[in-house]
Amino acid sequence: MTALAPIDRRLRVLLVVFLGLLAFGVLRATELGTVKAASLRRAAASEQVSIRTVPAPRGTIVDRNGVELALSESADDVVVDPYLIRHPQTVADRLAPLLQAPVPKLMSELTKPHTGFVYLAHQLVAQRAQAIMNLRINGLSLVPDVKRVYPRGTMAGQVIGTVGWGDKGLSGLEYLYNRALRGTNGLRKTVDDAIGQPISIDDLRPTRAGQSIRLTLDSALQNEVERVLAGVAAQYHPKGATAIVMNPNTSQILALANWPRLNPNNLGSASQQAFDDLGVGLDYEPGSTFKAITIGAALEDHLITPATKFNIPPVLNYAGRQIHDAEAHGFEKLTVAQILKYSSNIGAVEIGSKLGPRRFDAWVRRFGFGTRTGVDLPGEEQGIVRHWWQYSGSSMANLPFGQGESVTPMQMLAAYAAIANGGVLRTPQIVESVGGKRLREAQGHRILSPGVARQLRVMLRGVFADGGTASGAAIPGYDMAGKTGTANIAVNGHYSNSEYIASFVGMVPVNHPRLLALVVVDQPHGGIFGGSVAAPAFQQMIGWAAPYFGVSPR
């Protein structure tokens, strides 16, 4: 008993010490868990837990063969907390070459007062952003982002469109299909350990990538059409130009080019005019290309046949107006086919008078003029087409040959597609599928009988024949049909004698057209006629496209 007493005493002391330490521990734990709990939780969360936005990659836009025309690549915004920058001058000197920014500008950003968040650079390529982070500058961080890239540069710039701040489509298909393309950003909670390595990653909201869009465009043809249009622009210095190539049997647009070009990668250098998609946004008076519409209507109503002859005077007086043809001639008799071949204004007016205002107006609308075609492109105009009861006494003196009404290139192409495919008017298609799902092809509706459509095509063949208005634009070996158009531009209520719109629309081959193309050149200089300005461009485009698409020569 006595031997155990010292041991018991030591044990008791030890127990007291132990209990004391335990009590201290409990008290400290209670303090940390209650009094300081909130601030410690915040500190831990800010130090170790982070919730980041994971940007959703925007869907790609590809052509009919899968060539990428627009895609997204990872990028980073570089941000800085000026409160944490101790030596701004040193940091600015180190960052300047990597950010490619002047040191004074960086200095002003790094020393910005009363803020803890300043952007130093936007959408920096990931490799460069990583090089900046490798500098290990305290206060510098990256915010993940996605950068829109157009690898083909100016190709179909107006059609594809542009994307602005916040991954928001601003124009073109980027705007029209913004909802499908942009996807949903994800939210990711990351817990880091003491050395900054993630030890727990939890996707609070999964990232959903945007859907891809496949177009009906063919990038090779698009490239060629743009090249030809650039050549026209270099030669004639027009205000603008557009060209569209279509498969008339499906109404799929194979190429849609505009001039001036737009490079979505570099919007800063683009003029305001370059943003306009003239293919759907240009209202122009079509001129002689409209004669085929007038003649088609009269043929369908059995008022004329291709062989019907008309007396063509040198000048036609109609409702107090004098109508001339482009070239002076005496009294002559021309068949309907010859009226098309030589593009006689007087002949078109005489055919139009057979139709009368009411029936003519009905046919103009039946061909789709005066309403939007419904093609999947934003900013489409509907043209200006008056109703028959709004006609003046002299309206029928110029409407039949394409003056006094405004149409868009897309409307004109859709109308000619009906002539080419045997009489069915369809909505042009430029988007083939969205997110892998094919869009339904427009069924269309018949506006011409196949026989009349064929008669028109055969008559339009004459335009390429000797003496035709586009005889120089024929391609050896190919059976082609088309129509030139030259229209004065109305300025202050009067037709200008110096400003014109030259156009050409044609198809190949005549029997079963597989390619249809329209070229419109707005206010060319050094040439005004559709046959000399637009038709050669058509020849170059189709000369390239016909073999490419396997169109057999005669």
Add this chain to the structure above:
Amino acid sequence: MTPAAPADAKPPAHKTAPRASASARTAPGRRRKLPGSPRGPVPRRVSGPVAAPAVQPRPEPAERRVPRRRTARKQTLSERLVAFLRSLPDHPLLDRLIRGRAWIPVLGVMLVGIVAMQVELLKLNASTGRSIELIGSLQGRNDLLHAQVASASDPNRIERLASRTGMTMPGPASITFVKARSASVRRALAGIRVPNLVAFEAALRASNAATPLPAASPSPTPAPSNGAGGQGTNTSSTASGAQTTSKAQTTTTATAATTTSSTGASTSAASPPSTTAP
């Protein structure tokens, strides 16, 4: 109810030991002396497996036969499970484990296992985090390469590069067609031969010597992704695009032309201007 067992008696090995026998399972130092038990040194009891009973078990009372008869009926699975769970605390294996010393290392191993598991979990999380970061990085790299491929296959670029080697695109009027008579086809087939690479490269070098190339194009020019010729059957390829004719064809270029027949064989001709017609 049940008489206390003598101190030196070993506990019975019943699965369902009587409640009073719990005193017999207490630790040796805390064992109470029972009245009437013999004095003197009592062998120290050690923990260990329960030994087999030294005496024959007493016959069970008659009144307990009734429940046994009741349990003799076929039990359902759930009843058997409940019975098993209820008997688990009295399972001899558990009894042996608790009474023995083996639970100490077992517990130790389990604790170490838990710690190791937590460490592994942390490691796994860390590696998952690194993998996710790597995925993001690789996706970014993939996007970048996609953009580079798309830029490299730009027909304008290919045409520009091809023009440095003397190739030009034929104009629409420079393409002529010949009738595909049987004799022409035979001559065309006879004319197809394996291209002479050495001659072509020599001609290319000579051409480059005449018009020196910039040093920035050492790699071979990639073919356009959309392919030359599109939907054509017979393909005649030039620099960037394609000229396709479905009949026997003639393609003329300024300094070089390559014609691919429908069978895939090709003929190449370098400078001077050539016409690869039958």
